[in-house]
Amino acid sequence: MTAYARVGVCTGSNKGIGLAIVRQLALQYPRSPLNSGPLLIYLTARNEERGQAALESIKLDPQLKRAKALRLHGGLTDVKYLPLDIDSKQSIEEFAAKIKQEHPDGIDFLINNAAIAMDGFNENVAKKTLHCNYFGTLEVTQQLLPHIKDGGRLVNVASLAGQLGSRYSSSIRSRFLHAKSPEEISQLMEEFSTAVSKGTHQRDWPSAAYAVSKAGVIGMTKTIAEQSAQKGRKVLINSCCPGYVKTDMTKGGGVKTPDQGAQTPVLLAIGNIKGNGQFWSNEKISSWE
Template sequence: MTTYTRVAAVTGANKGVGLAIVRQLALQYPQSSYNNGPLLIYLTARNEERGKTALDTIKQDPQLKSAKALRSHGGLADIKYLPLDIDSQQSIKDFASAVKEENPDGIDFLINNAGIALDGFDKDVVKKTLHCNYFGTLEATQLLLSHIRDGGRLVNVASMAGHLDSRYSSTIRSRFLNAKQPEEITQLMEDFISAVSSGTHDKEWPSVAYSVSKAGVIGMTKAFAQVNSQAGSKTLINSCCPGWVKTDMTKGRGYKTPDEGAQTPVLLALGDIKGSNGEFWQHEKIIKWEK
């Protein structure tokens, strides 16, 4: 039985940026400062058939074979499928329990990539989008953050769409920027849902559920980083935008390949980020959240 010295988990990893993140973790880990032996990467997906198909695909990946990245090729990384539907609280709990049971000493990297982008805008789209993108990511973070070994990394994949721009009122922007606790960001998300339901959101919020959900992810990540650091933890917690990537979510309109989009999330997991904590990254550098 293999003993893994490093363990990573990537949510929403059966295609697109998520699958590319798994590939790049396997490729870049041997040259990283975190390399001290075998690496286990959990590839997650809500659909078992798609998840296992993705696992089979990556095990046959020619670049991984050429680089001898996987243990089956003589390398360091093993990849294992675990089910996870980020839209289901029970699925998140089951996933967290499985990770903890299989790795009682903790894990090193958690990259929360799973999310949805729905067409249209109404109260149902808002509730569904925030339930998955914000509340699902929040639940996964809450359940697994304490299980990340000290000095590990947590990366929440957000989006440039989550910038705090002029579509938000100054009051809402101030609440986002001054939040010290994740609960304050959660209250903002609940306030947005209520405002949309009552038809009053356009006074203070953009009419784009995806943008607000990702602003929530950025704010929540920043708050978790502050709280964790104050508690003395050395785990680095950051959010990022992978860029405009050509995937199903962008309907193929992106200009980056999935592997290019994976670079910033993987940098935040494995790279020298100079102690960055609570920051928002894009194009492999820190960017301002407020525009």
Template sequence: MSYSRIGVVTGANKGIGLAIVRQLALQYPESPLNNGRLLIYLAARDQSRGESALQSLYEDIDLKKAKALQTDGAFSEIKYHALDITDTRTIESFAQHLKQAHGEGIDFVINNAAIAMQGFDSNVVKTTLGCNYYSTLEACHAFLPLIKSGGRLVNVGSTAGKLSKYSDEIRNRFLASRTESDVTQLMEDFASAVEAGKEKEMGWPSAAYAVSKAGLIGATRALALAEQEKGGTVLINSCCPGYVKTDMTRGGGVKTPDQGAQTPVMLAIADLKGQTGMFWRSEKHEEW
């Protein structure tokens, strides 16, 4: 089977990630980027859950009504692939598979995989930053060289990562950051402040998830700047899906997963008119 476009969604076996895959299949036929059949990789760390999620999509009533997946002439196909972004080996293995199977490159990656832990201490901070910041960026660096000219890299951040709860000094350092190293230094400083029990005194919120997402927003902007400086044309953006009712929000939330999927899907398959390095929410650009 040949495909005109190839996309990847990480952390896609449930919640927002699964909804993103679903909405991609539903919306791609009307996308201005539709130039033929789309293959979507539903990437998740647990094979049984990933394959179960895949089966649920092929049994989805709305997808059946739209004939999005079920017929020979369908616009999209979905495949499961193993990926644990906290395991370098699986990142490398998946990247190698993509390179071998799709030698001309892929069209978009939506990095949705993330964790939100209860409590707050240095171990929570280390684990949360490890997944949401460092591992996501490792995935970015593995997949970005595979994305075609004009393709998309979308990192799912959060409004929790906006800069309203920081001291002026920390906020200004975030806003002045231009390289990934600048942002990584901020993450290291936060972890050190927490280890010393002085994060509030030093201008940080006591919130591991929020800081990890602030770091991801800043690093995404830095990746976009680096892409532009080397003359690349991949559009690199971060976004907030909104307050979505998922396992991660432990039953809270005001949006459904399908509603939360709208902005990531837009950034992957809509006409962005070249906009890159921005933070988006509710399908609109927001100031960080």
């Protein structure tokens, strides 16, 4: 078995921004300050067929071939597929167990990119969106953060839609901004869900499940970074917005290509950065408020 100097995971990486993140990691790793030898990236997807097809597209990618990025071209990076559905606790537990079994000494970075964007807005949309985007991301984070090596990175992909702005009541904004634990953010997510089902959310919240789920991801990432630093862990933990990217999720809207959208997540995973518990967009620290 190949000995890898670095190991990374990108969730939801069979298409769109996730697949572009895997490509850009392979392209940029040789110039990364973290480059200390061969890199293994786990490309994950819920669906085996789509995951394997994405892996094949990486192996046949002409740009990667020209750059000699992959080990099969004499480069530094290997990419492997593993199944992961962040909507399923069992799937997350099986994935985490597999990673720990394969890499008992730990991994170097985790990019939580998997998410959904549903049409419409009602109680069902709110519940499903939060279950995947917020609670699924939180579960993967809690399962794998203890397994990230000191000096490693955790990147949670959020969105500028998760900025608090004026769409939240001052009390909800204040609770987001002053939360000290992920449990406090989870409580806010539960309250939003309950308010939507009762039809009372307009007093405090926007009518936008995706935006609220991403506000939750930004807030949760901030609290986990603070807790981790207090425990003396040397892992850089940040969230980011990839930008408005042309993907299936934006139904072909968007102004950035997936490769452009991948730049900030890749910078946070393997670039030369300072900052912990921050929200980034366009490759710099951005305001959450």
